[in-house]
Amino acid sequence: MQSHLAQIHTMHIPDGFINAPTSAVAGVIAVVGLAFCLNGARRQLDEKTAPLAGLVAVFIFAMQMLNFPVAAGTSGHLLGGALAVILIGPYAGALAVSVVILVQALLFADGGLSAIGLNIINMGLVTAVVGWFVFRWLVKIIGVSRPKVMTAAFAAGLVSVPMSAVAFALEYAIGGTGTIPINTVTVVMVGVHILIGLGEGLITALTVGAVFLVRPDLVYGVHDRLPKKLLVTTPSVSTPANGS
Amino acid sequence: MPKRSTWVFVGVGLVLSLFLAGFVSYYASSSPDGLEKVAGDQGFLANAQDSANANLPTAGYGIEGVESARLSGGLAGVLGVLVIAIIGFGMFWLIGRSNKSKAAKQDAGQVSA
Numbered sequence: 527m528q529s530h531l532a533q534i535h536t537m538h539i540p541d542g543f544i545n546a547p548t549s550a551v552a553g554v555i556a557v558v559g560l561a562f563c564l565n566g567a568r569r570q571l572d573e574k575t576a577p578l579a580g581l582v583a584v585f586i587f588a589m590q591m592l593n594f595p596v597a598a599g600t601s602g603h604l605l606g607g608a609l610a611v612i613l614i615g616p617y618a619g620a621l622a623v624s625v626v627i628l629v630q631a632l633l634f635a636d637g638g639l640s641a642i643g644l645n646i647i648n649m650g651l652v653t654a655v656v657g658w659f660v661f662r663w664l665v666k667i668i669g670v671s672r673p674k675v676m677t678a679a680f681a682a683g684l685v686s687v688p689m690s691a692v693a694f695a696l697e698y699a700i701g702g703t704g705t706i707p708i709n710t711v712t713v714v715m716v717g718v719h720i721l722i723g724l725g726e727g728l729i730t731a732l733t734v735g736a737v738f739l740v741r742p743d744l745v746y747g748v749h750d751r752l753p754k755k756l757l758v759t760t761p762s763v764s765t766p767a768n769g770s
Numbered sequence: 771m772p773k774r775s776t777w778v779f780v781g782v783g784l785v786l787s788l789f790l791a792g793f794v795s796y797y798a799s800s801s802p803d804g805l806e807k808v809a810g811d812q813g814f815l816a817n818a819q820d821s822a823n824a825n826l827p828t829a830g831y832g833i834e835g836v837e838s839a840r841l842s843g844g845l846a847g848v849l850g851v852l853v854i855a856i857i858g859f860g861m862f863w864l865i866g867r868s869n870k871s872k873a874a875k876q877d878a879g880q881v882s883a
Contacts, residue, residue, distance in 0.1 A: 537806045542819035567865050574772045576866030580859035581783040587854045588791035591831065591847055593799040600807040601799035618865070622858065629854050634846065635821040635829035694805065704814030711812065718804040741779055 538630065538645045539694070541638030548701025553643030559651045560624055566617030570746070578744055579614045583622040585733075586610060590626065594725050602722030605690060607653020608682040609730045612661050612747040613737060620654035648693045653686040657730075660685050661747050670751045676735040678747075683730030687723035691715040784855065791847030795831075796840045 544552075571579060586606035593601035606626070610619030624646045630636040637645045664678035695712035698704075702711070738745050742752055802810060809815035827834035828846055836842035 537803050539805065540818040541821060542817045543809070543814065564865070567862075568868055571862060571866040572869045573866050574776060576862040577772055577776060577780045577859065579862035579866075580855060581780045581787075583858035583862075584787045584851055584855050585783055587850050588787040588795075588847065591791050591795040591798060591850075593801070593803060595799045595801060596804070599801050601801040601803050603798075603803060618862065621861070625854060625858050625861065629850060629857065631821070632823065633826070633828055633850065633853060634831050635824045635826055636831065638819070638821050639823065691804070702814070703817045704812065706812045706814060711808070714808050714812065715804070718808060722804050741775070744776070744779070 538627065538637030538649070539641040541640045543638075543703060544641065544644055544697050545701040545703055546640060548697060549638075549640045549644055551643075552647055552697065553640075556624075556643035556646040556651070559647070560621065563617040563620045563624075563651075563654075567615070567621055569617075570615040571618050575614060575618075575744075575746070579618045579622055582606075582610050582614050582619070583625045586623060587626045587629070589729065590630070596721040596725060597718065600718060600721075602687075602719075602725055604726055604729050605649045605653050605687060607650060607690075608657025608661065608679070608686040608726065609733055611654045611658040612679055612682060612730070612734050613745060615746040616654050616658040618746075619658070620650050623650040623654065644694075644697055648690045648697075652690050652693045656689045657682040657686040658747075665748055665751060670748050670753060672735060672738050675738050675745065675748060676731040679734040680727040680731035682727075684720075684723040684727035687726045688716045688719045691719035784851075787851050788848060791851045792844045795847045796843055 567579075586604065586609065589604040589606060591603070593603045596602045605623070607619065607623050610622045613619070614622065627637065627645050627649060628642065631639060631642050631645070661678050661682040664681055665675065668674045668677065692712065692715075695708065695715050698711050699708040702708075704711075734745060734747075738748075742748070801807075806815065809818070821829075823829065828849065831846045831850075832839075832842040833845045833849075836845060
């Protein structure tokens with residue numbers, strides 16, 4: 527019988543990869559970033575979108591448990607930052623992923639306690655910024671329809687993951703405890719995370735596509751660009767037409 | 771209040787998340803993930819230290835004492851979904867509520883103006 531520890535296999539940055547001073551600075555940056563997001567989310571979220579934001583956090587946690595194979599002996603899992611910002615906006619999106627990372631570290635010992643700041647920066651903040659700008663830039667250029675929104679979502683997910691790996695490489699360059707040349711770490715981290723990014727892009731596109739199909743008004747990333755015909759999504763109680 | 775269909779949407783999403791974390795997660799790849807693979811190949815995986823809370827009964831997405839890997843991982847997944855649901859819905863409800871009170875004030879201001 528396999529140990530339960532071996533069954534579900536996700537690993538964020540553990541304690542010991544990045545030295546304590548760098549991890550501490552990352553913790554401060556993460557707190558400032560989250561405070562900024564909290565303030566921003568206050569402007570973007572309302573009573574209608576708040577339950578969706580809660581659902582996004584839950585869904586990302588569930589999806590992060592589903593490691594998919596990307597190459598021989600290597601797996602990847604959704605980071606979720608791009609998905610979150612497309613569905614609930616950049617500020618709430620970064621907060622949703624950060625809640626997931628906090629619970630994973632505190633409740634499941636996934637990711638080191640001293641590395642929480644690093645993990646929040648890489649998986650919550652960097653993916654949110656990159657995912658948001660890639661998605662918004664693309665829908666501005668190609669427009670809004672279901673296939674186009676899915677295309678932009680795929681690109682946002684795809685690009686966000688290697689950028690997260692770049693963030694790790696930077697942190698490793700500043701405070702890594704190993705002796706591996708930074709160029710090597712960057713190249714191999716980005717390489718494998720481009721493969722994981724393909725999975726991230728696919729999951730992001732399929733999820734955003736499904737939400738856009740049933741409730742396009744709940745996709746925050748296109749809330750100001752929705753074609754008029756899509757704005758009325760729930761059949762209103764129809765009053766009998768005059769004379770019929 | 772959100773439209774009724776928003777709650778239906780959220781309910782369906784919650785059930786789906788419970789299914790994914792509680793059942794499908796058993797079939798997830800157990801190969802090392804990108805970071806772990808790189809750390810192993812490049813020889814710095816050994817620098818990883820156990821988290822200070824690595825002895826929690828829920829560490830590593832399992833429930834200590836539950837023999838069946840399927841049940842242990844599944845229960846941990848369900849637990850995680852519930853904990854994140856409580857924190858996430860609570861936090862975002864508080865944030866969204868503050869926005870409504872602002873909007874209500876603006877409305878009131880417009881009415882009295």
